[in-house]
Amino acid sequence: MSEAMLPTEVVLGAWVATGLTLFIYSFLYKDNPLFKLGEHLYVGVSIGYSVVLVWYTVFKRLVWEELNRGNYEPLVGVVIGVLILTQFFPKVSWLSRIAFAFIVGFGSGVSIPRAVSSYILKQIEDTVNPLLTMGADGLSLGLDLASPQSGVNTIILLVGVVSVLFYFFFSVEHTGPGMVTARTGIYFLMIAFGAAFGYTVMSRMSLLIGRFRDLITFSGAAYGYATLVLLLITVLSLAGWELAVRLKGGEE
Amino acid sequence: MKDFARRMVAIDRRLIFLLIAGATLLPLLNPFGLPIKVSPEVQAVYEYIEDLPEGSVFLLSFDFDPSSKPELEPQAVALLRHAFRKNLRVIGMTHWITGTSLADGVVATVAAEMGKERGKDYVFLGWAPGGYALIISMGQDLYKAFPSDYSKTPTRGMPVLEGVRTLRDVNYMISLAAGGAGIEMWYVFGKDKYRFEMGGGSTGVIAPGLYPFLRSGQINGLIGGLQGAAEYETLIGRKGMAVAGMDAQSATHFVIIILVVLCNVFYFALRGDKGRPR
Amino acid sequence: MIFLKRQLPLAITFVMGVAFALQYYIPHPVSEEAITKVSDWMKIISGFALVLGIASVFHVHAVKIRRQAPGWGYSGVLFAAIVVTMVVGFWSGGESKVDGGQTSFGWLYDYTMVPLQGTMFSILAFFIASAAYRAFRARSREASVLLAAAVVVMMGRVPLGQFLLPWTWDITQWLMNVLNSAVRRAILIGVSMGSVALSLKIILGKERSYLGGGKDQ
Numbered sequence: 001m002s003e004a005m006l007p008t009e010v011v012l013g014a015w016v017a018t019g020l021t022l023f024i025y026s027f028l029y030k031d032n033p034l035f036k037l038g039e040h041l042y043v044g045v046s047i048g049y050s051v052v053l054v055w056y057t058v059f060k061r062l063v064w065e066e067l068n069r070g071n072y073e074p075l076v077g078v079v080i081g082v083l084i085l086t087q088f089f090p091k092v093s094w095l096s097r098i099a100f101a102f103i104v105g106f107g108s109g110v111s112i113p114r115a116v117s118s119y120i121l122k123q124i125e126d127t128v129n130p131l132l133t134m135g136a137d138g139l140s141l142g143l144d145l146a147s148p149q150s151g152v153n154t155i156i157l158l159v160g161v162v163s164v165l166f167y168f169f170f171s172v173e174h175t176g177p178g179m180v181t182a183r184t185g186i187y188f189l190m191i192a193f194g195a196a197f198g199y200t201v202m203s204r205m206s207l208l209i210g211r212f213r214d215l216i217t218f219s220g221a222a223y224g225y226a227t228l229v230l231l232l233i234t235v236l237s238l239a240g241w242e243l244a245v246r247l248k249g250g251e252e
Numbered sequence: 253m254k255d256f257a258r259r260m261v262a263i264d265r266r267l268i269f270l271l272i273a274g275a276t277l278l279p280l281l282n283p284f285g286l287p288i289k290v291s292p293e294v295q296a297v298y299e300y301i302e303d304l305p306e307g308s309v310f311l312l313s314f315d316f317d318p319s320s321k322p323e324l325e326p327q328a329v330a331l332l333r334h335a336f337r338k339n340l341r342v343i344g345m346t347h348w349i350t351g352t353s354l355a356d357g358v359v360a361t362v363a364a365e366m367g368k369e370r371g372k373d374y375v376f377l378g379w380a381p382g383g384y385a386l387i388i389s390m391g392q393d394l395y396k397a398f399p400s401d402y403s404k405t406p407t408r409g410m411p412v413l414e415g416v417r418t419l420r421d422v423n424y425m426i427s428l429a430a431g432g433a434g435i436e437m438w439y440v441f442g443k444d445k446y447r448f449e450m451g452g453g454s455t456g457v458i459a460p461g462l463y464p465f466l467r468s469g470q471i472n473g474l475i476g477g478l479q480g481a482a483e484y485e486t487l488i489g490r491k492g493m494a495v496a497g498m499d500a501q502s503a504t505h506f507v508i509i510i511l512v513v514l515c516n517v518f519y520f521a522l523r524g525d526k527g528r529p530r
Numbered sequence: 531m532i533f534l535k536r537q538l539p540l541a542i543t544f545v546m547g548v549a550f551a552l553q554y555y556i557p558h559p560v561s562e563e564a565i566t567k568v569s570d571w572m573k574i575i576s577g578f579a580l581v582l583g584i585a586s587v588f589h590v591h592a593v594k595i596r597r598q599a600p601g602w603g604y605s606g607v608l609f610a611a612i613v614v615t616m617v618v619g620f621w622s623g624g625e626s627k628v629d630g631g632q633t634s635f636g637w638l639y640d641y642t643m644v645p646l647q648g649t650m651f652s653i654l655a656f657f658i659a660s661a662a663y664r665a666f667r668a669r670s671r672e673a674s675v676l677l678a679a680a681v682v683v684m685m686g687r688v689p690l691g692q693f694l695l696p697w698t699w700d701i702t703q704w705l706m707n708v709l710n711s712a713v714r715r716a717i718l719i720g721v722s723m724g725s726v727a728l729s730l731k732i733i734l735g736k737e738r739s740y741l742g743g744g745k746d747q
Contacts, residue, residue: 112551118444161715193676505690508684
């Protein structure tokens with residue numbers, strides 16, 4: 001962003017955003033009133049935003065505008081939706097069961113064939129790939145570890161899937177060959193969890209990088225050095241609060 | 253040595269916080285710029301879009317909210333730049349209510365940068381509730397699912413949606429996902445029945461869980477986290493927020509690795525105290 | 531009355547479940563029309579379900595304020611934030627941008643919600659580092675394997691790691707595409723079988739917890 005004059009609402013917004021960011025980060029020192037304020041503001045603004053969007057999207061666009069067009073089908077959805085809200089009135093709360101039955105029945109029904117097709121059949125299909133492939137030199141077992149579809153990787157994948165599935169099958173005692181299979185599964189699991197940890201670290205650090213980038217931007221002259229000023233104010237506020245707490249503790 | 257190890261193990265965690273803050277801040281202020289290596293899964297997404305003819309319909313679902321903005325916004329920007337450069341017809345939408353304005357902002361900003369016109373070259377449909385029911389609804393009749401777009405313009409008759417009646421008319425779809433209501437849901441309730449090709453972009457947290465879908469061809473490619481976004485920016489030849497963040501990413505990873513190594517050095521030093529493994 | 535409170539909901543669940551499980555295999559226009567209509571109704575119903583969730587949060591904090599429980603002032607802040615956001619939102623017609631210019635609603639979103647939500651989740655980066663330092667120990671062979679995999683992936687997924695030790699990139703690719711895929715696939719198959727079984731139990735009336743409890747369940 002150039003150092004030319006920015007609109008007032010942008011500069012004001014930068015100060016508000018920076019302040020709220022530092023309120024939340026103050027939790028790193030310890031739980032304190034600034035963090036609690038930020039936390040409750042976050043929930044409040046999110047709920048307010050959601051209410052407005054639900055109003056305009058559902059009630060206005062999907063129901064009211066359709067009714068005005070002479071299409072009364074959305075009323076079925078409205079009636080079932082109103083039945084959900086009867087939960088708040090104990091005398092008629094049993095009516096909400098009809099709504100939940102509709103929702104849960106539909107959800108369960110549509111998910112069964114799709115889950116079987118997508119999560120089970122397709123996954124098993126890819127697990128039992130051919131080990132031998134026909135190339136220019138005839139049949140060969142691909143030994144290239146770098147190629148995920150090679151024969152050796154297919155074997156490793158099959159061993160991994162079977163051993164992990166077996167590990168979680170607790171109806172059979174894990175003894176003898178079963179113990180070897182289960183222990184193989186455990187090692188596969190440890191590798192996957194390690195990879196998951198690595199990716200989680202990557203993800204969380206990326207979020208931090210994003211916030212710090214904004215703080216760096218808002219520390220510029222164009223934004224009135226918002227980050228630097230508010231950082232100082234936050235540190236002094238925390239110091240004052242800590243002192244007040246210790247003094248109060250000392251008196252007691 | 254054992255006293256030192258004991259003191260180090262009990263160190264105030266706020267010092268670790270300062271270390272992480274420093275490792276993030278310093279490379280952002282003084283970048284060193286290392287080459288980015290492109291993975292096959294990101295290359296696959298790039299090549300599919302690159303091979304799409306002009307005028308193809310590209311659906312981009314922003315299935316995230318501001319909490320995942322640093323990872324997924326760079327992916328969205330890179331994908332939109334590529335799609336607009338290829339003159340594809342872009343349809344944007346979101347399943348995440350709190351991500352709606354963010355998604356609209358990203359689409360509008362990149363479109364303006366690339367000289368594209370709302371309604372003619374792209375449309376942002378906005379948010380609608382229902383999750384899987386919305387996908388089914390779009391698969392049956394897109395205009396019933398979204399009678400108007402986010403700016404309240406009726407979708408029927410929009411030039412960008414000409415010839416698009418259901419999800420079957422979409423040429424390529426990418427879900428940028430931060431959680432369950434994303435790639436898996438789009439595949440199970442969308443691609444499985446309506447047979448459009450799809451790829452995925454995700455946060456680092458959920459990326460490992462999507463590899464089975466990548467392997468089986470259920471998604472043709474996967475852009476994972478900020479690293480994935482940096483790879484895509486490298487492919488389109490336009491470095492942005494993701495590449496700029498990779499130096500800090502490198503630094504923080506190395507700090508974590510050093511912390512883990514030190515933790516184990518001190519652990520083994522203290523383990524000798526008891527004479528037996530703990 | 532028992533029929534209305536117990537049998538009717540179970541019957542609805544059964545009919546809806548069976549009908550829409552079979553619908554997947556019936557490409558007839560009537561079947562397609564049925565799923566189109568019901569999925570449109572489900573979108574509206576989901577909107578009401580969101581209202582339910584929001585009302586629950588209201589209720590919890592309203593009780594806290596009424597009883598003046600510890601921290602009730604913050605509940606007041608929450609309510610104020612909800613009211614202000616709603617007023618600004620309705621005043622702006624629910625739009626973040628009008629004619630290319632940002633509305634007050636858009637301003638509120640960009641400068642309060644985005645930083646708050648972003649920061650709330652980014653704070654985990656600090657805690658993951660602290661937790662890794664304190665707890666990530668090679669106590670056993672399994673833990674050592676986990677540790678080694680984590681270190682290799684952390685190196686292989688960043689440019690500095692790829693530059694210093696290029697083999698970490700290749701190992702990471704293999705690890706993710708083969709070993710990690712195997713585990714995730716097994717977990718996916720297992721969990722999916724469980725969820726299909728649960729869905730069948732719900733449709734057949736064996737699982738009734740969704741009805742909300744009570745003697746007449």
